[in-house]
Amino acid sequence: MKPLALVDALDAAELGGKAASLARSLRAGLPVPPGFALGATQVDAVFQGDALVSAGVREAFTRQAGPCAVRSSAIGEDSENASFAGQHVTILNVRLEDQVIEAVLKVRESAFTESALAYRRTIGMSEAPRVGVVVQRMIEPDCAGVMFTKNPLNGADERVIEASWGLGEAVVAGLVVPDNYALDGEGQVLRRTAGEKDLALRSDPEGGTFEEPVADDLVEALCLDDGMLAALHDLAVRCETFFGKGLDIEWAFSGGTLYLLQCRAMTRNR
Missing domain, CATH: 3.30.470.20 (ATP-grasp fold, B domain)
Structure with missing residues (x-):
């Protein structure tokens, strides 16, 4: 299971709504920074210590050739009924291969905090979180x-x-x-x-x-x-x-x- 180029990350059921929206934006020619996406199954594999999947993440990160932002793309996130704004962490300016694995794990962990789980309950989501991740080239804004x-x-x-x-x-x-x-x-x-x-x-x-x-x-x-x-x-x-x-x-x-x-x-x- 290798990470998908962000432009190909259209499967919201596995990769999350944020990844799918960014993929559609790229295909529409909108000015989205390039990157790649991990599905919830891949993120769980990284959490479980799967060396092959983790190696694929490191390889994809290296191909970005520069600092990246690592963002959540949980299943059900960024929908019309729930944005999860402020519930899941974003890790900015990730610069090293080992840091990207740590960042993926931190993003996944943030979906299981009491605050995030309580938010899920308030909007009627009773199932356990499934978390995809988006890794994009870091923009240094004015x-x-x-x-x-x-x-x-x-x-x-x-x-x-x-x-x-x-x-x-x-x-x-x-x-x-x-x-x-x-x-x-x-x-x-x-x-x-x-x-x-x-x-x-x-x-x-x-x-x-x-x-x-x-x-x-x-x-x-x-x-x-x-x-x-x-x-x-x-x-x-x-x-x-x-x-x-x-x-x-x-x-x-x-x-x-x-x-x-x-x-x-x-x-x-x-």
Whole structure:
């Protein structure tokens, strides 16, 4: 059992919804970082110490030729009824072969915490977790964040964008007060509000991440200019054309290039 190239990871029942969504995004020509995916059976094999499967994971990681992000793709995750947001860990900036095996195991373990199991019970999922894993080339963002393609509070037809300096996990984890933007359905800016972004999450050269203080003149400076907002609107249109309305998108700008990190349906149970 060798890992699948992410573009081929279409089987949500074995590889999880996140992997399948990213595979479909790649096939649609959306700007997703390359990577590979492990099915739940493979992840369990790594957990059980299967040397052959673990060797395949190391080999696939080496072919990525650089640091990677290791993310959960549990069966049932990122569905319309449950996102599992904040329940499963993401391991960023994995740089060594042995670290990727450790990261896969940490992602699997996070699905069995009391918090994650309690979340499953609240949404009516009584079966034991089955966890796939996505390993993608690490992006080093200038800024990153999230975008809802309709207003998550009232359902209005507008893009709501949150942004901060550095890795988007600072926004997702609530480490900063991000900039907030709203665009109408045609991409016109309705409002923009500067946040208080006093730190940026950055990749550590030794692996993992660290919190870097943001220069005083950037703490309340807007991350996104009009051109970047237009690019995000275009990405929203392309994603909605392929996946339908009402999406929760994670994105990053690096060196002027916009990347799609995740695209899932907005959920009732976050």
